Amino acid sequence: MAFATFWFIVTTVLWTGFFVLEGFDLGVGMLHAVVARDEAGRRAAINTIGPLWDGNEVWLIVAAAAMFAAFPPWYATTFSGFYAVMVLLLAGLIVRGVSFEFRNKVDSVRWRRTWDTLLTVGSLLVPLLVGFTLGGLLHGVPIDQQHEYTGNVGDLFSGYAVFAGITLVLLCLLHGATFMTLKTTGTLERRSATLARRIAPVTALAVLAFLPWTHATAGKGVLPSVVELIAVIAVIAAAWLVVGRSEGWAFFATTIAIATTIVSMFTDLYPRLMVSSTSHAFNLTVQNSASGDYALKVMTVIAAVFLPLVLLYQGWTYHVFRRRVSAEEFTGPRSD
Amino acid sequence: MSQLDLARLQFAMTSVYHFLFVPVTIGLSLLTALLQTGWHRTGRPELLRLTRFFGVLLVINIAVGVVTGLVQEFQFGMDWSAYSRTVGDVFGAPLAMEGLAAFFLESTFLGLWLFGWGRLPKRVHLATIWLVALGGMLSAAFIMAANSWMQHPVGYTVDQTTGNPQLNDVWKLFTNPVFLRAYLHVILASLVTGSVIMLAVSAWQLRKGSNRLAFHASARLSLVVLVPTLLLAMLVGSELGVTEGKYQPMKIAGAEAQWTTCQPCSFSVFQIGGGKADHTPTKIIEIPHLLSLLATNHWNGQVLGLDTVQAQYQQQFGPGGYVPNIFIQYWSMRVMAYLAVVVLLVGLWGLWLLWRKKLSTSRWFLRIAVWTAVLPFLMNTAGWLLTENGRQPWIVQGIQLTREGVSPSVTTATVATSIIVFFLLYAALAVVDFVLMSRYARRELEPPAVADAALTPTSY
Numbered sequence: 001m002a003f004a005t006f007w008f009i010v011t012t013v014l015w016t017g018f019f020v021l022e023g024f025d026l027g028v029g030m031l032h033a034v035v036a037r038d039e040a041g042r043r044a045a046i047n048t049i050g051p052l053w054d055g056n057e058v059w060l061i062v063a064a065a066a067m068f069a070a071f072p073p074w075y076a077t078t079f080s081g082f083y084a085v086m087v088l089l090l091a092g093l094i095v096r097g098v099s100f101e102f103r104n105k106v107d108s109v110r111w112r113r114t115w116d117t118l119l120t121v122g123s124l125l126v127p128l129l130v131g132f133t134l135g136g137l138l139h140g141v142p143i144d145q146q147h148e149y150t151g152n153v154g155d156l157f158s159g160y161a162v163f164a165g166i167t168l169v170l171l172c173l174l175h176g177a178t179f180m181t182l183k184t185t186g187t188l189e190r191r192s193a194t195l196a197r198r199i200a201p202v203t204a205l206a207v208l209a210f211l212p213w214t215h216a217t218a219g220k221g222v223l224p225s226v227v228e229l230i231a232v233i234a235v236i237a238a239a240w241l242v243v244g245r246s247e248g249w250a251f252f253a254t255t256i257a258i259a260t261t262i263v264s265m266f267t268d269l270y271p272r273l274m275v276s277s278t279s280h281a282f283n284l285t286v287q288n289s290a291s292g293d294y295a296l297k298v299m300t301v302i303a304a305v306f307l308p309l310v311l312l313y314q315g316w317t318y319h320v321f322r323r324r325v326s327a328e329e330f331t332g333p334r335s336d
Numbered sequence: 337m338s339q340l341d342l343a344r345l346q347f348a349m350t351s352v353y354h355f356l357f358v359p360v361t362i363g364l365s366l367l368t369a370l371l372q373t374g375w376h377r378t379g380r381p382e383l384l385r386l387t388r389f390f391g392v393l394l395v396i397n398i399a400v401g402v403v404t405g406l407v408q409e410f411q412f413g414m415d416w417s418a419y420s421r422t423v424g425d426v427f428g429a430p431l432a433m434e435g436l437a438a439f440f441l442e443s444t445f446l447g448l449w450l451f452g453w454g455r456l457p458k459r460v461h462l463a464t465i466w467l468v469a470l471g472g473m474l475s476a477a478f479i480m481a482a483n484s485w486m487q488h489p490v491g492y493t494v495d496q497t498t499g500n501p502q503l504n505d506v507w508k509l510f511t512n513p514v515f516l517r518a519y520l521h522v523i524l525a526s527l528v529t530g531s532v533i534m535l536a537v538s539a540w541q542l543r544k545g546s547n548r549l550a551f552h553a554s555a556r557l558s559l560v561v562l563v564p565t566l567l568l569a570m571l572v573g574s575e576l577g578v579t580e581g582k583y584q585p586m587k588i589a590g591a592e593a594q595w596t597t598c599q600p601c602s603f604s605v606f607q608i609g610g611g612k613a614d615h616t617p618t619k620i621i622e623i624p625h626l627l628s629l630l631a632t633n634h635w636n637g638q639v640l641g642l643d644t645v646q647a648q649y650q651q652q653f654g655p656g657g658y659v660p661n662i663f664i665q666y667w668s669m670r671v672m673a674y675l676a677v678v679v680l681l682v683g684l685w686g687l688w689l690l691w692r693k694k695l696s697t698s699r700w701f702l703r704i705a706v707w708t709a710v711l712p713f714l715m716n717t718a719g720w721l722l723t724e725n726g727r728q729p730w731i732v733q734g735i736q737l738t739r740e741g742v743s744p745s746v747t748t749a750t751v752a753t754s755i756i757v758f759f760l761l762y763a764a765l766a767v768v769d770f771v772l773m774s775r776y777a778r779r780e781l782e783p784p785a786v787a788d789a790a791l792t793p794t795s796y
Binding site for chain 1 (some may be wrong): 360371395396398399400402403405406407409412413415417418420421423424425426427428429431432433434435436437439443444446447448450451452455458495503504506516555585628642662701743744745746750751754757761762765768775776795796
């Protein structure tokens with residue numbers, strides 16, 4: 001049982017890691033064509049995340065694999081129940097993933113516009129649909145005694161789940177805009193800062209509405225949790241900091257805001273994994289879905305060895321590519 | 337078609353497609369690492385130019401390999417939820433390990449390698465490409481451990497309350513006799529694939545007459561890697577056949593369309609019939625004792641016939657058909673093996689020309705070597721059809737039937753729609769990838785000045 005709770009925490013950490021890291025590169029993906037008016041600017045925007053996005057995306061893969069290994073029914077019911085959502089999510093991940101590599105491989109304006117559009121749409125779909133799915137876990141979908149999904153596509157929709165998707169899109173947008181402010185120079189930096197200022201109030205309002213809604217949906221009483229309070233403070237702080245010139249602190253605030261929003265969703269979910277709207281007796285919970293202690297023990301050892309190692313070398317990567325990227329680097333003839 | 341058929345079709349389609357890219361990634365990353373190591377040691381400028389040249393092909397290929405891998409991970413839950421529920425306790429662990437130990441490594445260091453030219457110290461930068469290659473090989477190890485468990489389940493007990501298998505000895509997953517051979521076979525096949533691609537590209541460039549010095553070096557490297565790895569792949573593959581014959585007799589008997597038990601058994605090079613309705617196929621060319629030798633390692637070994645095993649399984653598991661599709665078994669085995677011989681002959685011819693110092697001038701060899709590029713993909717696909725079709729009707733040998741593993745809550749229309757979406761997406765990707773690969777494979781090498789001054793970091 002202790003191991004099962006521990007793996008619920010690990011899964012939460014993995015999803016949080018995904019949104020904190022991939023969150024800003026999804027934001028950059030959505031905004032790259034908005035923030036830059038010319039090709040050099042777009043390339044500069046994309047290259048702020050060039051060496052990083054692929055490693056960031058692995059957090060998603062590992063989060064899903066952790067659900068599979070630690071809570072097989074959670075993985076099975078979520079992915080089969082949200083089938084149509086998963087197809088769209090995969091399509092988004094696929095077009096986004098290849099667009100980085102492909103857009104610069106043919107020197108034609110139409111070619112690049114196509115991949116820019118796909119990058120934008122893909123980057124929008126990912127947080128929208130993952131947010132929608134995580135929201136659905138908490139809000140509840142029809143699940144029977146055997147933990148099988150019994151509804152159709154329409155039954156996946158709830159106001160809360162849709163709003164969860166929108167909130168995460170907004171958080172990624174803000175996170176991405178502050179990241180670009182931090183990582184670019186000149187016009188690009190100024191335009192990113194302006195974008196961040198425009199997005200921030202909307203994001204803050206969305207989060208301020210989303211957190212109580214989450215709390216109420218989970219039925220966790222009247223008093224907000226510490227994490228929820230931190231999320232509220234962080235998102236207000238972010239909105240305030242992007243107005244000033246402290247890009248570093250603004251990015252820190254959006255990081256905390258996106259992390260605590262995800263953690264709030266998971267702590268409000270606990271000890272449930274997936275709520276059944278048919279009957280709460282059919283909920284998937286940490287108790288009734290966890291793998292055996294031996295499997296969890298083995299994976300704990302693996303995670304204890306590799307997760308710190310991953311943080312270490314991903315941290316080093318961020319250090320290696322810490323410099324700002326400027327549009328001037330891309331005005332000359334292309335190297336590839 | 338039923339939901340089950342469509343789910344199987346979707347899995348087969350997406351897996352075969354994904355595995356067009358995986359072996360290129362593993363093989364080409366190792367070969368690129370070798371090229372860069374050669375440059376690091378000797379300082380020969382053409383080796384650096386080759387590293388950058390083949391590096392571009394590698395990353396175009398990786399882009400598609402990575403995104404199609406996502407579909408594989410999600411699909412277990414989407415289409416095979418009953419399977420995931422039943423075996424997640426065992427099967428999930430290697431998948432999670434793969435992510436933690438291999439995917440992070442491969443993806444993070446790929447970024448460092450690509451964007452690290454000129455930014456990282458040379459020695460560190462060389463280490464990054466080796467870590468990319470290591471990541472690819474590690475990820476294959478975990479996924480092959482998971483797959484081998486489906487072929488020959490080990491290291492588990494059956495949970496008393498749920499009846500599901502539970503992991504109780506993780507080492508057994510990685511010492512599984514099927515895993516050890518299958519993994520080695522996959523890595524060798526990847527090296528074969530990578531080196532055939534490198535040979536084909538080099539041959540095309542040599543025929544065009546550009547950068548002879550450089551492409552002669554890469555052709556040489558690819559031939560020196562190709563021939564021994566292909567011989568080893570054939571050897572390990574035949575050992576794998578013996579091992580699987582022990583645990584999955586249907587798979588091996590099916591590959592021979594051998595309905596009756598025989599001893600000693602001859603191998604049919606080519607035959608007509610032998611399907612479900614025809615238990616005595618017309619063997620056109622027979623080689624005595626060869627099947628005994630292949631399937632059991634003994635001159636007079638006994639091979640259980642399909643009918644014998646079917647009767648045995650009916651006693652053990654209850655009524656039902658346990659014979660896989662014989663046409664796929666028989667022909668996938670032959671396509672794989674016969675094409676391997678063709679590739680081997682091309683490789684030996686190349687080595688002979690290399691020895692006679694005629695490699696870059698033999699126009700016939702260069703022409704044929706270009707077209708050889710198609711063969712590894714056919715062989716890899718046939719190999720997977722052989723091993724996965726041979727497991728049917730089981731999804732996990734002896735534990736769960738494929739039809740019991742499919743998602744109960746998913747409708748036929750849903751799977752059909754999803755197949756159409758992925759088919760269109762994959763077809764578009766295939767066209768783009770093929771156009772880009774052939775365009776970049778035919779490009780001139782970077783001029784030495786650019787490559788030397790170096791090392792401008794790659795950018796998107």
